[in-house]
Amino acid sequence: MFFNNLTILQLGLLLLQGSTTFAKHISSQTCNNCSCVIAETLGPKLSAGASFAYSTVAAPRWSEFDAPDPGLVVNVATESDVLITVQYCNENNITFLAQNGGHGWGQTFHLGLEGLLINLSGLNSTTFNADKTEATIQGGALVRSVVDAAYSNGAQIPTGNCNCVGALGAILGGGFGRLMGLYGLGVDNLLSLNVVTANGSQLTVTPETEAELWWALRGTGPNFGIVTSATITSYPVTTAENGAWAASFIFTEDQIEDVVEAVGALDLLPEMAVFLYYAVSDGTPVVLVSGSYAGANNSDGPNAFASITAVGPVVEQAAWEPFNEVNAGGDSFCAKGGYKPAYGAGLAELVPATWRSIWNEFVDFVAINGTSASTVMVDCYPMEKDPDSTRFLFVLSLEIYYQLQCCISFGKSVRSLWYETSGIATNATYINYAVGDEPYSVVYGDNLATLESLKSVWDPSRKFDQFFPL
Numbered sequence: 001m002f003f004n005n006l007t008i009l010q011l012g013l014l015l016l017q018g019s020t021t022f023a024k025h026i027s028s029q030t031c032n033n034c035s036c037v038i039a040e041t042l043g044p045k046l047s048a049g050a051s052f053a054y055s056t057v058a059a060p061r062w063s064e065f066d067a068p069d070p071g072l073v074v075n076v077a078t079e080s081d082v083l084i085t086v087q088y089c090n091e092n093n094i095t096f097l098a099q100n101g102g103h104g105w106g107q108t109f110h111l112g113l114e115g116l117l118i119n120l121s122g123l124n125s126t127t128f129n130a131d132k133t134e135a136t137i138q139g140g141a142l143v144r145s146v147v148d149a150a151y152s153n154g155a156q157i158p159t160g161n162c163n164c165v166g167a168l169g170a171i172l173g174g175g176f177g178r179l180m181g182l183y184g185l186g187v188d189n190l191l192s193l194n195v196v197t198a199n200g201s202q203l204t205v206t207p208e209t210e211a212e213l214w215w216a217l218r219g220t221g222p223n224f225g226i227v228t229s230a231t232i233t234s235y236p237v238t239t240a241e242n243g244a245w246a247a248s249f250i251f252t253e254d255q256i257e258d259v260v261e262a263v264g265a266l267d268l269l270p271e272m273a274v275f276l277y278y279a280v281s282d283g284t285p286v287v288l289v290s291g292s293y294a295g296a297n298n299s300d301g302p303n304a305f306a307s308i309t310a311v312g313p314v315v316e317q318a319a320w321e322p323f324n325e326v327n328a329g330g331d332s333f334c335a336k337g338g339y340k341p342a343y344g345a346g347l348a349e350l351v352p353a354t355w356r357s358i359w360n361e362f363v364d365f366v367a368i369n370g371t372s373a374s375t376v377m378v379d380c381y382p383m384e385k386d387p388d389s390t391r392f393l394f395v396l397s398l399e400i401y402y403q404l405q406c407c408i409s410f411g412k413s414v415r416s417l418w419y420e421t422s423g424i425a426t427n428a429t430y431i432n433y434a435v436g437d438e439p440y441s442v443v444y445g446d447n448l449a450t451l452e453s454l455k456s457v458w459d460p461s462r463k464f465d466q467f468f469p470l
């Protein structure tokens with residue numbers, strides 16, 4: 001319950017007081033519900049910039065399917081606000097969840113009206129040391145703001161590819177992105193983490209201070225604390241080199257086998273990232289390949305993608321872009337709201353026959369009313385810096401408003417097809433592309449037992465139990 005530790009007297013006084021005392025914190029009406037009571041009692045403890053909202057309109061999510069539905073949203077303004085809020089929740093036995101970019105699609109969220117959402121979006125700064133070799137990213141900064149800050153500081157930081165995703169939301173699960181062939185996963189570039197832990201402590205976690213917590217946070221961060229800021233390696237580059245050749249190609253359906261073969265056989269150089277999609281364009285299902293090659297304008301991009309262009313795309317667009325613009329091509333994936341159940345799988349190979357079967361199902365599926373924004377896609381990255389990861393990461397992202405059951409059946413069917421020809425011995429899924437219906441061994445692999453035992457040490461009461469909870 002919200003107000004377990006408030007006495008009946010306190011509660012009665014608060015109800016009588018109305019909302020005038022902390023009007024700057026409360027956006028509406030008289031104080032006549034539990035959320036308002038929390039705002040009244042927590043509000044005075046927070047910084048002047050913090051505020052409350054009663055609706056998730058204040059913190060919209062990428063998908064509303066199985067999304068958190070809190071009674072109250074706390075818009076924190078300082079890292080201390082996060083600490084104070086967690087302490088308050090602990091004292092009053094209130095369920096809480098941090099939200100960053102709001103793109104987590106896992107179906108393990110269960111925050112209901114009795115719970116409190118800690119909206120991190122006010123913690124959005126990225127700052128640099130003098131020689132730009134280290135950056136400190138706050139807990140609610142989006143990929144777009146980190147990439148912009150890096151670009152204007154003459155540097156690059158390994159982030160995810162979608163501007164709207166929470167930078168640390170992605171990195172704490174691994175952090176795949178178009179620079180990973182050059183710099184490795186985002187998570188492997190972390191240097192230190194400022195964390196609010198389950199017991200309401202603020203710690204600076206490094207390999208030296210808390211080796212086991214450090215290990216657990218880097219991959220399963222949402223299960224072990226709220227990272228209010230992280231210091232990460234930043235890579236100085238000249239303006240001329242701070243960009244990428246970016247291309248997109250459209251193919252016809254009869255070219256599927258050739259395209260899949262070509263993408264699968266591509267020699268992925270460290271500068272490259274490649275994406276293969278099925279999508280709907282102007283009402284017609286299409287096969288797309290896009291990709292980038294990081295480096296200066298005269299880079300080898302066109303040569304690196306020669307085997308793709310050799311298949312004969314019907315549409316071809318390519319240009320060199322400064323690095324702060326390269327992600328813009330994916331902005332259409334950022335649209336918030338709607339039901340988007342999504343399913344993912346890790347694959348080591350691309351099998352043309354599998355993709356033909358998926359295409360056949362995709363065409364039938366997107367003929368259903370309300371499904372035309374659906375996408376089947378694979379991210380392909382060079383893995384030299386991360387040899388333990390699979391080379392391809394598949395994600396199926398679906399958007400549907402009326403035909404939810406069809407959508408879920410289609411998603412599961414595609415995932416089964418992927419699993420059947422994954423090229424890896426046991427099914428595996430990147431935690432940030434998982435759903436929650438997989439056995440946890442698929443999400444956590446061999447690390448499951450160690451993570452469970454660390455969870456018992458660092459979060460014995462399971463306060464952080466909403467993101468593939470251990």
Ligand SMILES: Cc1cc2nc3c(=O)[nH]c(=O)nc-3n(C[C@H](O)[C@H](O)[C@H](O)COP(=O)(O)OP(=O)(O)OC[C@H]3O[C@@H](n4cnc5c(N)ncnc54)[C@H](O)[C@@H]3O)c2cc1C
Nearest residue numbers: 098100101102103104139160161162166169170176227467
């Ligand atoms: C359109 C789209 C594009 C994507 N592109 C990429 C990509 O290029 N690379 C990639 O690796 N992944 C990508 N993903 C997957 C993405 O990494 C996950 O969905 C991730 O969980 C989103 O983080 P978020 O902060 O946006 O979401 P949220 O829902 O806000 O957060 C997800 C979970 O992480 C927790 N969390 C967030 N921030 C913190 C923090 N500071 N401290 C502790 N816990 C925190 C939240 O509490 C929640 O449990 C993409 C997803 C979508 C929908």
